Amino acid sequence: MRLERELACQEVVELVTAYLEDSLSPEDRERFEEHLVFCDGCQNYLAQMRDTIAATGRVPPGALPAGLEERLLEAFRGWRAS
Amino acid sequence: MEQVLSPHDARLLEGLRAGDEAAFVALMREYGAGMLRVAMMYVSSRAVAEEVVQEAWLGVLRGIGRFEGRSSLKTWLFRIVANTAKTRGMRESRSIPFSSLGDDTGGEPTVDPDRFLGSGERFPGHWAVPPQAWAPEGRLLSQETIDVIEREIDRLPAAQRAVITMRDVQGFTSEEVCNALDLSETNQRVLLHRARAKVRGALEEYMR
Ligand SMILES: [Zn+2]
Numbered sequence: 033m034r035l036e037r038e039l040a041c042q043e044v045v046e047l048v049t050a051y052l053e054d055s056l057s058p059e060d061r062e063r064f065e066e067h068l069v070f071c072d073g074c075q076n077y078l079a080q081m082r083d084t085i086a087a088t089g090r091v092p093p094g095a096l097p098a099g100l101e102e103r104l105l106e107a108f109r110g111w112r113a114s
Numbered sequence: 115m116e117q118v119l120s121p122h123d124a125r126l127l128e129g130l131r132a133g134d135e136a137a138f139v140a141l142m143r144e145y146g147a148g149m150l151r152v153a154m155m156y157v158s159s160r161a162v163a164e165e166v167v168q169e170a171w172l173g174v175l176r177g178i179g180r181f182e183g184r185s186s187l188k189t190w191l192f193r194i195v196a197n198t199a200k201t202r203g204m205r206e207s208r209s210i211p212f213s214s215l216g217d218d219t220g221g222e223p224t225v226d227p228d229r230f231l232g233s234g235e236r237f238p239g240h241w242a243v244p245p246q247a248w249a250p251e252g253r254l255l256s257q258e259t260i261d262v263i264e265r266e267i268d269r270l271p272a273a274q275r276a277v278i279t280m281r282d283v284q285g286f287t288s289e290e291v292c293n294a295l296d297l298s299e300t301n302q303r304v305l306l307h308r309a310r311a312k313v314r315g316a317l318e319e320y321m322r
Contacts, residue, residue, distance in 0.1 A: 040239025042230045046223065049307035053288060055299070073244025077225075080245055084263075084314040087254050088282040091263050094147030100164050104142055104171055105135075111175040112133040 039067045044074045048081050119183035148279050149195040155272045156203035166202050170195035192294035224311035248321045266316035278309035
C-alpha cells in the first residue's frame, strides 16, 4: 500500500539505516528519495550518516585489557601443549 | 556445503590448527575486544564478561578441528562468544537474554524532537534546526574524530555497542551479525540505527 502523503523529515531520519541497508519496500524507497530531492536538511543528514559510517570504519578494533590478553595467551599455550 | 572462508581466514585457521602463536595473537587482537563487547550484552559485569571471553576462546581452540568454514571465521568466533555469554547470563539468572535490548529497540526518536517543527506549524515534522553540512574531509579524518567516536561507542547500551562494533568497526554484514547473535534482521537494524544516530550526533557536536 502506498501512502499518498509525503514523508516528514522526522520520519526520514528514522528510515536512513533501512534505506542504506536496502530494506525499504520499492514504494518507500521512492518516497524517501523524492523527499531528498527538495530537502537539504535530510540530504545533509544522510550524508552525515554515511560520513559517520566511513569514519567509524577507521576506528581500530580496540585493545583487550592487559590481564585478559595474558590469560588468553596462557590458555593458548596450555591448549597447544595438551 | 559452500565454503565461504576467505584466503586470509584460511591462513589464520591453518596457523591456529598448527599451534602457531602468531596466528592466535593476530586473531585475538583483531576480534578480542569486539568479543568482549558482545559478552557484555548478556552478563552483568565486566569481570564476568572477561571470564566468558576466556571460556569462549577455549571453546574455539577445542572446536577448531571441527570448524568446517560454513560461516566466516569471525562469525564463528562471535557466535561462540555469544552462546557462551548467553549460557552464563542464564546461570546468573538474568531473566531477559539481553538486558538492554528492550530499551534499545523502543520507538523513541533518535533525533531530538525539538529540531523539528511542531504539530501546530505549517510543515509539522520538518526541520526547524536542520543539520548543517560538515566541512569537507580534513576534520573527519583526524585522530580526534576517531576519539570522539570511540567515546560515544563506549557510552552506548551494550547491545547497540556490540552491533555497531561488529558492523561498522569490524565490517560484518548484517547477515553475519544476525547469524552470530541470533537477532532478527529488524532488531539488528534498529540497534544499528540507534547506535549510528548517536555517533552522528556526537560528531555533529564536535564538527560545529
Ligand atoms: Zn527532510
